[in-house]
Amino acid sequence: MARVIVDVMLKSEIHDPQGEAVLSASHRLGFGNVTGVRQGKRFELDIDGPAGDAALARAEELARELLANPVIEEFSLSFVE
Amino acid sequence: MDGLSEARKGIAPRGALEARNTDTVEFAAATPEAEQPFKELGLTEDEYAKIRQILGRRPTAAELALYSVMWSEHCSYKSSKVHLRNLAPRGAQTDKLLAGIGANAGVVDIGQGYAVTFKIESHNHPSFVEPHQGAATGVGGIVRDILAMGARPVAVMDALRFGPADAHDTARVLPGVVSGISFYGNCLGLPNIGGELSFDPCYAGNPLVNALCVGVMRHADLKAAVASGLGNKVVLFGSRTGPDGVGGASVLASSTFAGDAEDGSVGSGGAAAKRPSVQVGDPFMEKLLIECCLELFAGDLVEGIQDLGAAGVACATTELAAGGGAQVGMRVDLDLVPLRDPSLTPAEILMSESQERMMAIVTPGKAGEFAAVCAKWDVEATVIGEVTGDGVLTMTWRGGTVVSIPPETAADGPVYSRPLARPAAQDELAADGPAMPRPGDGAPLRQALLALLGSADLADKAWVTQQYDAIVRGNTVLAMPEDGGLLRVDEDTHLGIALATDGNGRYCRLDPYLGTQLALAEAYRNVAMTGARPMAVTNCLNFGSPEDPGVMWQLAEAVRGLADGCATLGIPVTGGNVSLYNQTGQMAIHPTPVIGVLGVHDDVRRRVSAGFGANEATIIVLGETRDELGGSAWAHVAHGHLGGIPPAVDLAAEQRLAGLIAVAAAAGLLASAHDLSDGGLAIALAESCLRGGNGCSIDLDDVSPQAFTALFSESAGRAVVTVRPEQAAEFAALAHSHGVPAAAIGTVTGDSLQVNGQFDIPLDELAAVWQGTLPALFG
Structure with missing residues (x-):
């Protein structure tokens, strides 16, 4: 049993209206030191079998096909013990 | 500053x-x-x-x-400017026009000090690359066009065309496009009151996402x-x-x-x-x-x-x-x-x-x-x-x-008179009429009807339209699946506007001149079915590469058809948009002009719906039914065939029909009205039954001697209406005085679509076939 974390973020050049909304709300709440916000998603996948390259490759396939939109998003994968 | x-x-x-x-x-x-x-x-x-x-x-x-x-x-x-010049409104067409082609969007005087501006625009390529954002920004862009004229945007519509419904890529593009439209429009608080959805292999790789917006202002506010x-x-x-x-x-x-x-x-x-x-x-x-x-x-x-x-x-x-x-x-x-x-x-x-x-x-x-x-x-x-x-x-x-x-x-910018040439294969295509064996009677006809009703083009669009907010702002009187969308403009006088978009790539492929006029006629008719008077036209011309002389010929013919059609109908083209290069390699899309028509409704309380709502009402087919199946839904669905010539266009007859419906609606004579188009009378009857929750009993003899032709021919200029028995004589006289052929073909009754001597389909069965298709395809 392994757990793969998939972090999905909009590519840096893609407009992120949600992040901007969080930024302006931060300022309204008095967190004036926050100068930028980008919002993303995190997935935790529980996977049968050992935490190895094969599991990671499958998770990457899934991320590309379902979890992220590769046209406008990028993602990274990692294991947790 | x-x-x-x-x-x-x-x-x-x-x-x-x-x-x-x-x-x-x-x-x-x-x-x-x-x-x-x-x-x-x-x-x-x-x-x-x-x-x-x-x-x-x-x-x-x-x-x-x-x-x-x-x-x-x-x-x-x-590439298109030399042809688009033909669309400039002339003479009486300009009577109600406050701003026309060249402005961000045309502006039409609808009376009582109100002006309306509307326009349709393509966002085809972006919607293929990133369906959700592409379609969403298509809505946003057309809304700003309307805003820039000084008007408050009040509603949107979307005309969508995709590759085959069961194609892998359609499963990526369609849900994304629909979610983009619903996301943007719903968040913005604009009702989506109608549009189109159809499928054809020619749109695989070149989906068409055409967004329309309409706005209302006082005359003085024009910018x-x-x-x-x-x-x-x-x-x-x-x-x-x-x-x-x-x-x-x-x-x-x-x-x-x-x-x-x-x-x-x-x-x-x-x-x-x-x-x-x-x-x-x-x-x-x-x-x-x-x-x-x-x-x-x-x-x-x-x-x-x-x-x-x-x-x-x-x-x-x-x-x-x-x-x-x-x-x-x-x-x-x-x-x-x-x-x-x-x-x-x-x-x-x-x-x-x-x-x-x-x-x-x-x-x-x-x-x-x-x-x-x-x-x-x-x-x-x-x-x-x-x-x-x-x-x-x-x-x-x-x-x-x-x-x-x-x-x-x-x-x-530059102006090009690009070479144009009627494709050599055009004659061959026209000669290849739908000569396939036709279902004769009874069970085969029943089966043909169900096959059409369950086809992706004609099936219930609720899977899509349920994702759109159709009633936000509280002025929506009619929306999909009605023939046209209808909005209230003034709460005291009940003045309203009706809108419809139509296009038929198959007809236009067979004859771009006639096909464009058929799209114009259908949108005009759809607006008329609500009881409104059609007033103005917008258009989104979707074509392949202008560097292909055959495509340029299609474009020139389509524009000529639209210009001639609007001149005959006496209504102006107020603006539009051209989208070229919709092709993959040598494969261009069918020429697909999408025509939007705007009408004025004097009293939205007198609007007419498509559903068979009144039990025992008399069902009447208006207009003439000829044997016209070139480019029809039947040929497409049953045989995957495209050839022959499209139905004939008689715009004077369309005007008479629209005039009759407007007068009859105002007089309160109509219990329902539904236009006949794709799939002919068969599909119109099924839709009216399902919309109204009532069955009907029909005799086809007065429509056409051949039951098949009566059911599936796509002759233009027709509608099916219902009239309460006590008003039937008055309506018949009115139809006669308007010069519109009217044939009483049956009665609203029971809970099945019954064609006497042929078949009987329970509403439950119709509903299951009609409603099942899109959810089965897209979840």
Whole structure:
């Protein structure tokens, strides 16, 4: 049993209206030191079998096909013990 | 300028860029031999030479970018303009027109001091690349067009066409497009009151996403997209400018189109890096922009206004300046443009298609008030320049002049009379009529009806339309699946407007002239079915490559058909949009002009619905049924066949039918009215039964001697209406006096669609077939 974390973020050049909304709300709440916000998603996948390259490759396939939109998003994968 | 933000602070890490030469006008004049990436920007050798001739030197990188987007097919209509001239309204067509073609959108007088503006536009390519954002920003763009005329946007519609319903890629594109439309429109609070959905292999790889918006204003509120008044301020307001969809209007899409000074080409005035062509929309910002603009209009705080769509700042500045007349120029400081990404070059700033932006011309005396309104709505507004009297559009960046052009040379663009030729295969296609065996009677007819009803083109669209808010704002009277959408405009007088869009690529493939007139006739008829009087036309012309003479012939024929049709009907084309290059390799889409018709309803309480609501009402078919199955839904669904000639068009008959429905609706004679189109009477009966929750008992003899023809022929100019028995005589007399053939064919009764002597289909079975298709395909 392994757990793969998939972090999905909009590519840096893609407009992120949600992040901007969080930024302006931060300022309204008095967190004036926050100068930028980008919002993303995190997935935790529980996977049968050992935490190895094969599991990671499958998770990457899934991320590309379902979890992220590769046209406008990028993602990274990692294991947790 | 009190309150308007001053030059943006901390613009960029300048050091990084100052090492390279900015491509200023002086530098360009001094380096005539510098290579420029005009081809990557989509310009031809001739066009590039023409620009050099206009300027008397080579263009700067920023100027080249500006011309490339302004002269792109998308912005300049360079291939279609010679044909579109035929659409200019003439004579009586202009009676109700307050602003016509050339403005952002046409404006029509609907009486009682109200004016309505509406327009349909394509967002085909972006919706294929990134369906959700592409479709969403398509809605956002057309809404800003309507807003720029001074109107409050009140509703949207969408005409959608995809590849085969069961194709793998359709499962990616369609749900994304629908979610994008619903996301943007629902967040914005605009009802989606109708549209179209159809499928054909020709749209695989080239889906058509055409978005329509309609807005309402008082006559006095009409705004113009012109710059005027020496010293007036040029204000950019709304979202910041980022690297979104740079060059999306031209064809560069994926190329890095300028190197740096080291490789001998032009330096940092060019676009530095490969930029994303995907634009991301923010409907909440758009909502603020709408309310902000309407308050600015109400306070008479703008002299001229333009939305930023394709080609962004380049387009808005050149069109505003060119619109002001020969003496009007504009000076813009690009350092003042608020940026989301400080590394943008001047070329990128000009070409960026960042969403939710507008540009206004404001007198200095009103600038403070303008800023206060923007601040109230949380809309960033920045003075980026002013109107000058030298007839030159000048832009500066970091101390240098990077643009200095006569604005009309960019705004007008080239005009091409491209070669056109009727494709040789056209005759063959016309000769190949649908000669397939036809179901004769009973069970085979029943089966044919169910097969059509369950086909993706004709099946229930609820899977799509349920994702749209059709009733927000509280003025929706009719929406999908009715023939046309109907909105209340005035709560006291009950004045309303009706809208429908139609297009049929199969008919147009067989005969683009007739096919376009059939689309016009169907939209006209659909509007009439609500009880409204059709008044004006908008169009979105979706075609393949203009470099193919066969495609140009289709375009010319379609435009000629539309112009002739509108002249006959006496209603103007108020505006529209052309989308070319909808093709993959040599495979062009079917020529697909989508026609939108707007009508006025004098009293929306007298609207007519398509459903069989009144039990025991008499069912009447209006119009003539001939044996016309070329390009029909039956040939397509049952045999995958496309050939022959489309149904005949009789626009005078359409006018008589529309006149009859309007009068009968106003007199309260109609229990229902539904137009006959794809799938003929069979599909219309099934839809009216399901919509009203009532069955019917039908005799086909008075429609046509052949049961098959009666059920599936697609003759135009027809409708099926129901009339309460006690009013049947009065209606028959009215139909007679309008010269509309009327045949009583049965009664609303029971809970099945019963065609006497042929078959009987319980409503439950009809519903299961009709409703099951899209959910089975798309979840």
